[in-house]
Amino acid sequence: MIDGRIELRSDTMTQPNARMREAMSGAAVGDDVCGEDPTINALEEKAARVSGKEAALFVASGTMGNLVSLLAQTRPGQEIIAEENCHILSHECGGYARLGGLTASPVPSRRGVMDPAMVESRIREDDIHQPRTAVICIENTHNEAGGAVVPLGNLRELRALADTRGLRIHMDGARIFNAAAALGVSVDKIAEFVDSVTFCLSKGLGAPVGAIVAGSASFIEEARRVRKLVGGGMRQAGVLAAAGLIALDGVRDRLERDHRNATRLAECVREIRGLRLDPDDVQTNMVYVDVSALGISASGFAQECASRLVNLLPVGPTRIRMVTHQDVDDAEVPLAASIFADLAETIMASTR
Numbered sequence: 001m002i003d004g005r006i007e008l009r010s011d012t013m014t015q016p017n018a019r020m021r022e023a024m025s026g027a028a029v030g031d032d033v034c035g036e037d038p039t040i041n042a043l044e045e046k047a048a049r050v051s052g053k054e055a056a057l058f059v060a061s062g063t064m065g066n067l068v069s070l071l072a073q074t075r076p077g078q079e080i081i082a083e084e085n086c087h088i089l090s091h092e093c094g095g096y097a098r099l100g101g102l103t104a105s106p107v108p109s110r111r112g113v114m115d116p117a118m119v120e121s122r123i124r125e126d127d128i129h130q131p132r133t134a135v136i137c138i139e140n141t142h143n144e145a146g147g148a149v150v151p152l153g154n155l156r157e158l159r160a161l162a163d164t165r166g167l168r169i170h171m172d173g174a175r176i177f178n179a180a181a182a183l184g185v186s187v188d189k190i191a192e193f194v195d196s197v198t199f200c201l202s203k204g205l206g207a208p209v210g211a212i213v214a215g216s217a218s219f220i221e222e223a224r225r226v227r228k229l230v231g232g233g234m235r236q237a238g239v240l241a242a243a244g245l246i247a248l249d250g251v252r253d254r255l256e257r258d259h260r261n262a263t264r265l266a267e268c269v270r271e272i273r274g275l276r277l278d279p280d281d282v283q284t285n286m287v288y289v290d291v292s293a294l295g296i297s298a299s300g301f302a303q304e305c306a307s308r309l310v311n312l313l314p315v316g317p318t319r320i321r322m323v324t325h326q327d328v329d330d331a332e333v334p335l336a337a338s339i340f341a342d343l344a345e346t347i348m349a350s351t352r
């Protein structure tokens with residue numbers, strides 16, 4: 001619960017725990033722009049180790065991580081190839097275009113997984129009329145696709161394609177730890193297929209602020225410069241990194257619990273008349289439900305739930321999203337489901 005409510009809108013709602021708050025208050029700090037914040041340095045070293053990369057950079061947010069990664073690997077006028085509903089294209093204010101001067105070639109996908117042949121067909125020829133393709137962007141897990149995981153085989157194929165055609169790959173791995181938990185592998189086994197990766201310390205990992213960009217040492221050197229360019233040099237931000245260090249501890253167990261809760265939630269919701277979902281669609285911590293059979297809009301349903309102390313996110317006219325995270329405990333899952341069941345009955349009775 002958060003403030004007495006079952007909070008299912010997003011894993012971005014997680015609250016820093018007592019251990020994090022204590023670590024934050026006692027964190028050793030220095031001027032990070034000069035490389036002198038020991039807590040940030042420790043976090044960046046740990047993050048590089050976890051992702052199997054040479055170096056890492058602490059940034060303010062996932063959005064900043066994606067932006068910095070793209071700007072550090074491209075030149076204005078180049079093009080990125082990205083899944084059509086990915087966060088970079090749809091939820092980051094068009095930063096790649098506005099600040100990076102990049103065009104984008106959006107690729108349709110099956111639940112966030114792009115067909116390598118389709119990606120290949122989007123790579124520009126060496127033609128003076130066309131922008132140059134520079135980076136392939138992959139989102140893993142894929143938010144809009146319901147927290148779907150990109151299989152390792154697909155990553156391997158995209159890597160081979162990128163190598164053949166001289167392209168780089170960036171992964172928006174805001175929830176790469178969820179992908180790793182779902183696949184039963186460590187994060188480096190996913191990140192090995194990409195040149196750069198962003199992952200969030202907030203969201204499912206529970207830190208209040210921050211994300212990591214990881215890659216080769218030379219890439220991170222350039223990313224550090226771009227972070228400064230976009231105003232992300234944060235000085236004594238070790239107070240934030242201290243929470244990030246704790247967020248990286250024991251991740252797998254915590255996320256596996258969140259995934260189990262999402263599956264249980266989906267199984268309960270499937271039994272409720274008027275709510276539609278396929279529990280097989282639940283791969284990680286997200287559950288998308290269609291409420292159209294109730295004859296109510298998604299926002300109407302979410303409002304009714306909010307008045308019953310359950311927060312949900314409407315994502316379109318008839319779909320709602322529920323996300324499990326550290327502040328949804330096991331007992332809240334059946335409780336939320338029983339509130340949905342009562343509400344669905346009430347709505348159906350009122351329209352009979």
Ligand SMILES: Cc1ncc(COP(=O)(O)O)c(C=O)c1O
Pocket residue numbers: 012060061062063064087088139141142143172174175200202211
């Ligand atoms: C897939 C994905 N990428 C990037 C982000 C951006 O993260 P932030 O909100 O920290 O900027 C989000 C946020 O929800 C996300 O879901």
